[in-house]
Amino acid sequence: xxxxxxxxxxxxxxxxxxxxxxxxxxxxxxxxxxxxxxxxxxxxxxxxxxxxxxxxxxxxxxxxxxxxxxxxxxxxxxxxxxxxxxxxxxxxxxxxxxxxxxxxxxxxxxxxxxxxxxxxxxxxxxxxxxxxxxxxxxxxxxxxxxxxxxxxxxxxxxxxxxxxxxxxxxxxxxxxxxxxxxxxxxxxxxxxxxxxxxxxxxxxxxxxxxxxxxxxxxxxxxxxxxxxxxxxxxxxxxxxxxxxxxxxxxxxxxxxxxxxxxxxxxxxxxxxxxxxxxxxxxxxxxxx
Amino acid sequence: xxxxxxxxxxxxxxxxxxxxxxxxxxxxxxxxxxxxxxxxxxxxxxxxxxxxxxxxxxxxxxxxxxxxxxxxxxxxxxxxxxxxxxxxxxxxxxxxxxxxxxxxxxxxxxxxxxxxxxxxxxxxxxxxxxxxxxxxxxxxxxxxxxxxxxxxxxxxxxxxxxxxxxxxxxxxxxxxxxxxxxxxxxxxxxxxxxxxxxxxxxxxxxxxxxxxxxxxxxxxxxxxxxxxxxxxxxxxxxxxxxxxxxxxxxx
Amino acid sequence: xxxxxxxxxxxxxxxxxxxxxxxxxxxxxxxxxxxxxxxxxxxxxxxxxxxxxxxxxxxxxxxxxxxxxxxxxxxxxxxxxxxxxxxxxxxxxxxxxxxxxxxxxxxxxxxxxxxxxxxxxxxxxxxxxxxxxxxxxxxxxxxxxxxxxxxxxxxxxxxxxxxxxxxxxxxxxxxxxxxxxxxxxxxxxxxxxxxxxxxxxxxxxxxxxxxxxxxxxxxxxxxxxxxxxxxxxxxxxxxxxxxxxxxxxxxxxxxxxxxxxxxxxxxxxxxxxxxxxxxxxxxxxxxxxxxxxxxxxxxxxxxxxxxxxxx
Numbered sequence: 001x002x003x004x005x006x007x008x009x010x011x012x013x014x015x016x017x018x019x020x021x022x023x024x025x026x027x028x029x030x031x032x033x034x035x036x037x038x039x040x041x042x043x044x045x046x047x048x049x050x051x052x053x054x055x056x057x058x059x060x061x062x063x064x065x066x067x068x069x070x071x072x073x074x075x076x077x078x079x080x081x082x083x084x085x086x087x088x089x090x091x092x093x094x095x096x097x098x099x100x101x102x103x104x105x106x107x108x109x110x111x112x113x114x115x116x117x118x119x120x121x122x123x124x125x126x127x128x129x130x131x132x133x134x135x136x137x138x139x140x141x142x143x144x145x146x147x148x149x150x151x152x153x154x155x156x157x158x159x160x161x162x163x164x165x166x167x168x169x170x171x172x173x174x175x176x177x178x179x180x181x182x183x184x185x186x187x188x189x190x191x192x193x194x195x196x197x198x199x200x201x202x203x204x205x206x207x208x209x210x211x212x213x214x215x216x217x218x219x220x221x222x223x224x225x226x227x228x229x230x231x232x233x234x235x236x237x238x239x240x241x242x243x244x245x246x247x248x249x250x251x252x253x254x255x256x257x258x259x260x261x262x263x264x265x266x267x268x269x270x271x272x273x274x275x276x277x278x279x280x281x282x283x284x285x286x287x288x
Numbered sequence: 289x290x291x292x293x294x295x296x297x298x299x300x301x302x303x304x305x306x307x308x309x310x311x312x313x314x315x316x317x318x319x320x321x322x323x324x325x326x327x328x329x330x331x332x333x334x335x336x337x338x339x340x341x342x343x344x345x346x347x348x349x350x351x352x353x354x355x356x357x358x359x360x361x362x363x364x365x366x367x368x369x370x371x372x373x374x375x376x377x378x379x380x381x382x383x384x385x386x387x388x389x390x391x392x393x394x395x396x397x398x399x400x401x402x403x404x405x406x407x408x409x410x411x412x413x414x415x416x417x418x419x420x421x422x423x424x425x426x427x428x429x430x431x432x433x434x435x436x437x438x439x440x441x442x443x444x445x446x447x448x449x450x451x452x453x454x455x456x457x458x459x460x461x462x463x464x465x466x467x468x469x470x471x472x473x474x475x476x477x478x479x480x481x482x483x484x485x486x487x488x489x490x491x492x493x494x495x496x497x498x499x500x501x502x503x504x505x506x507x508x509x510x511x512x513x514x515x516x517x518x519x520x521x522x523x524x525x526x527x528x529x530x531x532x533x534x535x536x537x538x539x
Numbered sequence: 540x541x542x543x544x545x546x547x548x549x550x551x552x553x554x555x556x557x558x559x560x561x562x563x564x565x566x567x568x569x570x571x572x573x574x575x576x577x578x579x580x581x582x583x584x585x586x587x588x589x590x591x592x593x594x595x596x597x598x599x600x601x602x603x604x605x606x607x608x609x610x611x612x613x614x615x616x617x618x619x620x621x622x623x624x625x626x627x628x629x630x631x632x633x634x635x636x637x638x639x640x641x642x643x644x645x646x647x648x649x650x651x652x653x654x655x656x657x658x659x660x661x662x663x664x665x666x667x668x669x670x671x672x673x674x675x676x677x678x679x680x681x682x683x684x685x686x687x688x689x690x691x692x693x694x695x696x697x698x699x700x701x702x703x704x705x706x707x708x709x710x711x712x713x714x715x716x717x718x719x720x721x722x723x724x725x726x727x728x729x730x731x732x733x734x735x736x737x738x739x740x741x742x743x744x745x746x747x748x749x750x751x752x753x754x755x756x757x758x759x760x761x762x763x764x765x766x767x768x769x770x771x772x773x774x775x776x777x778x779x780x781x782x783x784x785x786x787x788x789x790x791x792x793x794x795x796x797x798x799x800x801x802x803x804x805x806x807x808x809x810x811x812x813x814x815x816x817x818x819x820x821x822x823x824x825x826x827x828x829x830x831x832x833x834x835x836x837x838x839x840x841x842x843x844x845x846x847x848x849x850x
Contacts, residue, residue, distance in 0.1 A: 101820035108817035228652055
């Protein structure tokens, strides 16, 4: 019983992390029609940042680190978008290729800067003592992670559905040319959304640090998970990213725990199932 | 499969299509006899091209049926409908711009032949097909340009190539989606006489905005508005009908 | 002009075994292998209009199947080769069913996800694949009793296979089916209206590309006598894609040239720098931003202009 509870919570915290990773990816894809293959690297940058910042200064608050990394990665993302991606408006394939190239550059830079060993990220002091709920003992940090994901989901929901900015984003997603025609500054919006997506990934990387540790190849481990979440949940759908993240979190956690060698195949199967019967994903729109 | 004994070339039966809350095709029914020249008219947004897209299979209707010479084609993918003798042209010309006229029309011929699965012989091997492509280009007056790439020729000539491609397959039913759009006066009369010379073995259904030219070609007319059939019948009767005036002049 | 080009090519292919030392002969063999791999990818990218980031799956799976059958299960090389190719082609058929539910970016993402899953499996299923250690101590086949262990004999073998592959792929692309394939790439709706079955045409192309990817995988494992999960990685797929794009995806030979350049660059760089991935990334950015149609089209338009100017 304990096993199921623990793995259940691990699933939820992984799901929460995946949401922080893939919400940005889904936003970027939905608005800019860009499969941002740099996204795993953005996440990893956050984790490495946390690894350094939280070990160097004793007790650099994880929240500060998350915001700091979020902003830093957002800036990097913004520069990349403005300097490189905007030059490739007519070449969607080229855009994907440069995001791939950028992911190689970032991951090698991390390897150069931080070396090849895995660097653990300390769990924040005040969240180290376990929480008691209904007679069960839970690692507090994992509960907090789930909370962060939910908070982010709520914030993003309000941003997209209830603000003017969100309305502009939604208009851009539905019909880019029309949005431009009514005066919505679409290219600025693109930069903003790219920064937002990258920033959330960076912050997510920090928050994921205590669980994942920073290591070379973290980006290559995370990106396919983000892809599977978005394929499952549907492109451009925040709800899809949310539900998809937790489904993948559950499948991956229980899969790895029960059948460690086959965890990837177990992830693979629902993805095939969804693609075969509902290619637009669980919540995606046809033709998205 | 319900086989109609009524002998219609194309039947559209209670076709309905809606995008979300917007109904674009509302209970449309058409019966077109073999060899007929039917013109479909209506203001912008009346649902004419949407109707064509459902007949050609590019769009799935929500309900209703489409029958080609009695065979139910409602659920067939577009490529299968071509094998039943359906052919169409598009409002926006969709030719293979980098290829020659000859290649374009030959591709048009290849679509219905087993040779399309041939994985080692090139197209040039099929002398008969290439000769037939030349004949088709000749019929539309473009044989001298056969080896030129599409990108070299004028818009009006491209329209003729498109028509050639659609006719090369000797279709039983031909859908023409605004064949005269964007043409100069001379080009218009060339294309018009081309359409007029299509043999009766091919039933023609045409969407056109250029009333003057199109009405000359039409025998029967269907007026659509807001996705519904308003008037349907012999050309002169439809033109004289009060409802036609209402739709175009507004009341 | 064309004949001069062909003569030059034939000449340059004969130079390594006749005049060069072992190091260069081996490099030339690697180039041939990379060329077949890139040409097979270009069937998808350039001629089929389907950009895949998971092509390394076919190279890697064929290599692993061959490695396992020969080293662990005692199969002879002939049978192992047949089974590897058959298995890889079957996998391509299956993957094609999945990936072709989407097109464009969706297709790209699915091929990437599928190949990453295979890569992860290669690492995780260590009692089968030996995980991060890879499978070593493999042997090369000896067709008709001729040993391929020397660099020169392997080079001739690779050259024969590469020439055969190039000829077969050229025939395929120039055939009536090839014309259908290119038509579906350019105007899928129009092709469907003309009676062509776009899905089936794409799927057949996908399977054929996977087949040749598998062939390159066999050559790869014969050459290295070793296989490691990195051969299945996105980097491996990306290198091939870079070769295709740098060389020019619209031409038959371009990808081979591009693959050669990428390999030479990689070899040169690894002698001086450790950061191949970073350089790969920078080259990607450079090519896409500066030379999107690739090197071979650039050169041929240049020579066309020169010829036109001298008339």
